[in-house]
Amino acid sequence: MKGSARARLQKRFKALLESMVEEATSGDPRELEARHKRLEIYRELLEQLPVPWYRRLLLPLVIAMLSIVGAGFAWTIRKTPTRIVLTSEVSGVRMDLKAPLKDALPERGRATGQLLSVSGSEALRAETGLPLAGASSAGTLHLCQGQFILEGLQVVPAAPDADAGDGRPAVSSVEVQLHQAGLPRWFIWRSTLTLGLGLWGPVLLSRERCKENASAGGVEVIDKPLAESLELAATGSPRNPTQLDFSLDAGSELVFRDLEVKGLAFVREVPGEPGTHTVVSTVRRAELFLADSGQTVVLPEGARLRLLEFNGRVSELRIGGTMLLRAEGRASGVWVGPEDFAQELTPTYLEYFYNARQRELLWGAAAFVWGVLWSVKRWLGG
Structure with missing residues (x-):
């Protein structure tokens, strides 16, 4: 009535x-x-x-429905790209380069080592006053005797519009695997490797692989102040990488800073059954900070970490007895765990808004929605 x-x-x-x-x-x-x-x-x-009961309930019902729908979307939709900071110790890393990779001067002086090998390059130019033994391949060079002082290591990626040989744009990558302390192995794709070395001691350079009895034939270089300079420039083929192996003396390390990269991977392939390979994680320990949610995740040894479409920089990479890496940037997805059972760590928008730095925005949006609904309520007449 x-x-x-x-x-x-x-x-x-x-x-x-x-x-x-x-x-x-x-x-x-x-x-x-x-x-x-x-x-x-x-x-x-x-x-x-x-006011009729159904009109009194209209505003609370609308607010409840909008809250449920909004919370559902915020809980399920991931904020991409998400900002990350990674501090880790790894046994290997692969980086897709955006700019040249160049070593920085270590705090304790230049790195020293011995037994260096360059292979797999399409073209290798070597400038040295020392004789070269063997002539099996123009794309290989081995330091079979002697010691070196690393005076410079640089990797220059191919031009962005270069053809990879299969109709796709070239992707310039560097992979470093540290199977043993002080024994880094480098794989360099679609880039030019430049090495500057100072050689001293009984030095033997060869185009062929070093033999076990390679003690004969070395040229004597007296000491470090009179070290013989060796400049190498190696360019890999579009499909096969240039491989660089050397051993660093105890206490020596290579340091790289502010490397612009567009991809990071922490895996390597190990031989399995005949004709097969198994992909394993190279993470030894890592701490991953998700800046958009304020969450810090500690990863144990062997954790599989995938940073999808990472774009940022490696602020520091140290290679010596261990390999330490610190990177920061953005990724379209962050996953941890085996491929079939991986857990996604990419923050949701609910986590993003809950983050302390976003709470002001959250409450401002809530006040705005309340004001709009209150105006609609008054417009409906009660």
Whole structure:
């Protein structure tokens, strides 16, 4: 009954208001004043009548539904790309280069070592005053005797529009595997490797692989101050990498800083059954900070970490007895675990908004939504 009374009053109120508008310029002023008083009576009656229960529940229901839907979307939709900071010790890493890789001067001086080998290159240029033994391949060079001082190591990626040989753009990559302390093995794809070395001791350089009895034939270089300079430039083929092997003396290390990269991978292939390979993680320990959620994840040895479409920089890479890497940038996805059972760590928008630095934005958005709904409530009449 109350609902029908409200409907009748609203109908009369609307009809009376329309008639007053039509006769506002030509009607009798006294009649218009009487109608205006009647209109005010209708308005007061409408305000005193209770609002129907379904209209009282309309706003809370709308808010509840919007909250549920919004929370559902925020809980399931991932914020991509997400910002990450990685601090790790690894036994191997593969980096897709955006800019040249160049070693930085270590705090304790230049790195020293022995038994260096370069192979698999399409073209190898070697400038040295020392004789070269053997002539089996123009794309290989081996330091079979002697010691070296590393005066420079640089990898220059191919031009971005270069053809990879299979119709796709070239991707310049560097992979470093540290199977034993001080024995890094490098694989360099679609890039030019430049090495500057100072050689000293009984030095033997050969185009052929070193033999076990390679003690004969070395050229004596007296000591470090009179070390013979060797400049190498090796360019890999589009499909096969240039391989670089050398051993570092105890305490020596290579340091690289601020490397611009567009991809990071922490895996390597190990031989399995004949004709097969198994992919294993190279992570020894790692700490991953997800800046958009404020979450820090500690990864144990052997954890499989995948940073999808990583784009950023390796702020520091140290290679010696161990390999330490620190990187920061953005990734479209962060996954940990075996491929079939991986856990996604990419923050959701709910985690992103809950982060302390985003709470002001969250409460501002809530106040805005409440204001809009309150205006709609008043527009609906109650």
